[in-house]
Amino acid sequence: MQSLVRACRQEQWPAEVVAVVANRADAAGLAWAREQGIATACVPHREFGTRAEFDAALAEQLEAFEPDYVLLAGFMRVLTPEFVSRFEGRLINIHPSLLPAFPGLHTHAQALAVGVQTHGCTVHYVTPVLDDGPILAQGVVPVLANDNADSLAARVLEVEHVVYPRAVRWLVEGRVQRQGQVVRVQGVAQRLCSHPDLGGRPDPNAAEVASGDASLVGAVPAETSGVVNKAQV
Numbered sequence: 001m002q003s004l005v006r007a008c009r010q011e012q013w014p015a016e017v018v019a020v021v022a023n024r025a026d027a028a029g030l031a032w033a034r035e036q037g038i039a040t041a042c043v044p045h046r047e048f049g050t051r052a053e054f055d056a057a058l059a060e061q062l063e064a065f066e067p068d069y070v071l072l073a074g075f076m077r078v079l080t081p082e083f084v085s086r087f088e089g090r091l092i093n094i095h096p097s098l099l100p101a102f103p104g105l106h107t108h109a110q111a112l113a114v115g116v117q118t119h120g121c122t123v124h125y126v127t128p129v130l131d132d133g134p135i136l137a138q139g140v141v142p143v144l145a146n147d148n149a150d151s152l153a154a155r156v157l158e159v160e161h162v163v164y165p166r167a168v169r170w171l172v173e174g175r176v177q178r179q180g181q182v183v184r185v186q187g188v189a190q191r192l193c194s195h196p197d198l199g200g201r202p203d204p205n206a207a208e209v210a211s212g213d214a215s216l217v218g219a220v221p222a223e224t225s226g227v228v229n230k231a232q233v
Helices: 002-010 028-035 051-063 081-086 107-114 149-172
Strands: 015-022 039-042 069-071 091-095 118-125 135-142 176-179 182-185 192-194 227-231
Touching: 002 015, 002 028, 002 149, 015 028, 015 051, 028 039, 051 081, 069 149, 091 149, 107 118, 107 149, 118 149, 135 149, 135 182, 149 192
Parallel strands: 015 039, 069 091, 135 192
Antiparallel strands: 015 227, 091 118, 118 135, 176 182
């Protein structure tokens, strides 16, 4: 979440982070957001009898900020189809694996268990099917011989902090086109970020600024924290 906020401000995206939303009042991201002058809100899931009731309340809170996009950051709860449909085409997530490999939980342990040599993360549209939406971008890291789940997770996190802001910036700049399961980004031939240990080179498109008006507004709920982006007009 913090990497999204910082990138938005430092790179001067044509967008504004308008709120951070969490389902836990003690979420560290809420305190950090308030220090940055960003509005915050909390929708405690334990106050609701069913997942559907919580999702409905969360959706109402998010829509109060009038977001164009909802950017999930660490949200570990499975969203109901009704919630996903309400934000269809506007709900973005980052998952700690190279989808379609290793959906669900414990992705780093899954990767180590089958001996893959590369692992990573995926920024994707959220659909009612878990971890199955169209892919916006991916980040790749090597799996080293002495890795455990924690060391591999730390390496993946490094590229998450690069690839998620990059993908959201493409959305902000109105460069993303989606046709079914296929995503294309204007001016970007390869939507892949490689960890330095793989010899990855910086994306020459990363610093591009698209001409024209921005088309993105985003919102992000998360298990620990969330972000809401609002496009400037």
